[in-house]
Amino acid sequence: MYRYTDFDTAFLAERNRQFRAQVERRISGALTEDEFKPLRLMNGLYLQLHAYMLRVAIPYGTLSSAQMRQLALLAEKWDKGYGHFTTRQNIQYNWPKLTDVPDMLDALAEVGLHAIQTSGNTIRNVTADHFAGAAADEVADPRPVAELLRQWSTDHPEFQFLPRKFKIAVTGAPNDRAVIKAHDIGIEVVRRGDEIGYRILVGGGLGRTPMIGKEIAAFVPQADLLPYVEAVVSVWNLLGRRDNKYKARIKITVHEHGIDEIRRLVEDRFVETRAAFNGADLEIFDHIRAQFAPPAFRNAPDDVYDAAYATDPVFRAWADTNLTAHKVPGYAIAQISLKAHGETPGDASAEQMRVLADLAERFGHDELRISHEQNVVLPHVHRSDLPKMHKILKAHGLATANIGRISDIIACPGMDYCALATARSIPIAQKIATRFDELKTEADIGELKIKISGCINACGHHHVGHIGILGLDRGGVETYQITLGGDATQDAALGDRTGPGFSYEDIVPAIERIVGAYLEQRESPEETFLQAYRRLGMAPFKAALYDTADAQSEAA
Amino acid sequence: MPKPFAPKVVTANALIEGDVVYLAADDAWVRDLAQAEILTDEAVAQVRLLEASARAHEAVGVYLADVAPGTTGPQPTHFREDFRRRGPSNYYHGKQASR
Numbered sequence: 001m002y003r004y005t006d007f008d009t010a011f012l013a014e015r016n017r018q019f020r021a022q023v024e025r026r027i028s029g030a031l032t033e034d035e036f037k038p039l040r041l042m043n044g045l046y047l048q049l050h051a052y053m054l055r056v057a058i059p060y061g062t063l064s065s066a067q068m069r070q071l072a073l074l075a076e077k078w079d080k081g082y083g084h085f086t087t088r089q090n091i092q093y094n095w096p097k098l099t100d101v102p103d104m105l106d107a108l109a110e111v112g113l114h115a116i117q118t119s120g121n122t123i124r125n126v127t128a129d130h131f132a133g134a135a136a137d138e139v140a141d142p143r144p145v146a147e148l149l150r151q152w153s154t155d156h157p158e159f160q161f162l163p164r165k166f167k168i169a170v171t172g173a174p175n176d177r178a179v180i181k182a183h184d185i186g187i188e189v190v191r192r193g194d195e196i197g198y199r200i201l202v203g204g205g206l207g208r209t210p211m212i213g214k215e216i217a218a219f220v221p222q223a224d225l226l227p228y229v230e231a232v233v234s235v236w237n238l239l240g241r242r243d244n245k246y247k248a249r250i251k252i253t254v255h256e257h258g259i260d261e262i263r264r265l266v267e268d269r270f271v272e273t274r275a276a277f278n279g280a281d282l283e284i285f286d287h288i289r290a291q292f293a294p295p296a297f298r299n300a301p302d303d304v305y306d307a308a309y310a311t312d313p314v315f316r317a318w319a320d321t322n323l324t325a326h327k328v329p330g331y332a333i334a335q336i337s338l339k340a341h342g343e344t345p346g347d348a349s350a351e352q353m354r355v356l357a358d359l360a361e362r363f364g365h366d367e368l369r370i371s372h373e374q375n376v377v378l379p380h381v382h383r384s385d386l387p388k389m390h391k392i393l394k395a396h397g398l399a400t401a402n403i404g405r406i407s408d409i410i411a412c413p414g415m416d417y418c419a420l421a422t423a424r425s426i427p428i429a430q431k432i433a434t435r436f437d438e439l440k441t442e443a444d445i446g447e448l449k450i451k452i453s454g455c456i457n458a459c460g461h462h463h464v465g466h467i468g469i470l471g472l473d474r475g476g477v478e479t480y481q482i483t484l485g486g487d488a489t490q491d492a493a494l495g496d497r498t499g500p501g502f503s504y505e506d507i508v509p510a511i512e513r514i515v516g517a518y519l520e521q522r523e524s525p526e527e528t529f530l531q532a533y534r535r536l537g538m539a540p541f542k543a544a545l546y547d548t549a550d551a552q553s554e555a556a
Numbered sequence: 557m558p559k560p561f562a563p564k565v566v567t568a569n570a571l572i573e574g575d576v577v578y579l580a581a582d583d584a585w586v587r588d589l590a591q592a593e594i595l596t597d598e599a600v601a602q603v604r605l606l607e608a609s610a611r612a613h614e615a616v617g618v619y620l621a622d623v624a625p626g627t628t629g630p631q632p633t634h635f636r637e638d639f640r641r642r643g644p645s646n647y648y649h650g651k652q653a654s655r
Binding site for chain 2: 026027028029032033047048049050051052080094095096097098099344415416417424426427430473476477478
């Protein structure tokens with residue numbers, strides 16, 4: 001993992017000192033709220049519905065156990081004992097006081113964490129595949145390049161006042177687990193012969209006007225990566241619509257000008273940016289990459305695993321859903337679900353964070369990941385340690401066996417916390433998970449990803465959910481629109497709207513009818529919901545939603 | 557005919573704590589909607605809004621929210637204001653916990 005240099009440490013200390021002084025000036029009255037707001041946003045501090053909210057970046061979703069313990073400390077000391085992991089691999093604290101935030105930032109700096117550029121019209125936390133460095137299908141670990149981009153974008157003088165926010169995601173594998181096609185820039189590590197390079201996508205994004213990213217360059221060599229990305233952001237910085245914030249994102253710029261024109265402008269600008277880079281970035285990249293060397297994997301028998309798998313059905317159920325093949329034989333990638341039925345998706349208590357840190361230290365080469373799906377990942381666990389680990393997880397409410405299932409729901413904070421939300425998300429997720437747990441149909445339903453957003457900004461990725469739910473305010477009533485057929489992978493697709501929305505009371509029965517139609521019409525249990533939707537189209541689901549007796553009685 | 561003026565309260569978030577506050581008739585910021593001053597005259601409401609907005613060292617994001625007069629003081633007419641006066645629905649946190 002990346003270790004801060006003296007430069008990094010000094011930079012962060014100075015930045016935190018500045019913010020502490022800015023907070024003092026706000027409280028003394030020397031700064032107005034209009035002057036203070038952009039400063040606090042640059043440091044991840046929002047004012048939400050019931051309190052301030054501090055959003056802390058977890059660069060490319062990677063944490064050490066010491067960092068996780070510090071996140072637990074913040075939750076306990078300055079919040080209400082928990083934190084909320086988000087779809088951008090950040091953690092949010094929902095209840096800090098303004099006067100406590102400088103101390104929280106200093107505490108984060110002790111373990112090399114910060115909240116810089118987790119908000120505002122800047123380049124945001126760079127996200128990456130949560131299986132990075134462990135996945136069997138990987139060309140190369142995407143995190144060194146994500147770290148390089150983090151260093152390049154942090155406090156980049158040209159990019160502190162962009163037309164709007166700007167999000168970058170990186171995958172090192174052809175199977176995209178980082179939703180790169182829904183980012184302003186998506187980067188895929190690719191190989192051409194012996195050379196590693198980067199495929200660059202641009203103009204993806206969800207929100208009000210969802211767009212799938214388009215390829216702007218098929219192969220950018222390592223030496224050209226930063227100047228190329230800088231050229232892209234630079235072209236948009238000049239061209240982007242500052243007159244209308246709903247049209248300011250690069251997806252609109254690409255849509256309005258066309259990808260070919262944007263590519264031409266970027267290539268012109270690239271000539272200039274390329275000349276301004278002197279190769280120092282390549283030295284830094286080598287230095288970074290050396291710190292992401294794989295851990296010392298061990299070679300040990302794993303018959304303990306096989307025995308537990310054969311004799312313990314609870315362990316077997318968990319292993320079947322929550323484990324993924326590792327690139328090293330004998331190892332597994334373990335996903336720890338933060339989606340216990342009826343709980344808030346993505347929330348972890350301070351105690352759970354400490355348990356996860358201990359497990360990472362004991363069994364996981366001291367590494368943890370946060371996935372954009374709001375779960376925790378222990379990327380390197382030897383199979384022989386899994387039964388022991390599972391016992392400890394069970395004792396702390398962390399052994400829910402539901403990864404990829406209908407209760408593994410992405411949900412934004414919605415109107416329970418967010419000032420922008422138009423309806424609640426969290427209780428909808430809780431009710432769906434609880435309902436399908438009661439029905440005991442989760443295993444039979446199989447892979448089904450529900451994603452819920454509490455407003456059009458789509459933090460809950462509803463457009464790319466197999467079932468997407470969007471909460472809106474319709475005439476002063478919480479109303480939920482449904483989309484079907486979205487896909488967040490390399491085959492990214494936006495879901496199609498079913499029709500009129502449903503009330504808070506009726507949305508869970510509506511989801512049940514959709515799932516019922518799938519179970520009835522699938523060709524076999526092997527045909528997933530998404531496959532069935534692609535084969536059948538909207539009609540049978542629409543009929544189940546709107547034409548059945550249940551639907552009629554709701555309408556009455 | 558112009559629409560009749562819907563009764564209002566002045567509301568904001570406290571600068572330090574960030575929690576929801578309402579303006580009372582004696583100019584104090586109060587935490588409980590029941591104690592807020594109900595403004596039934598549009599001109600008066602605008603003046604109270606201006607006065608409250610000037611207190612930038614105490615409160616952030618001052619605005620007028622619709623209410624309906626009730627037996628226990630002003631009642632929210634929109635669900636957002638109902639959540640603001642109560643707290644989140646997933647935990648017993650916020651105002652509902654401090655009553």
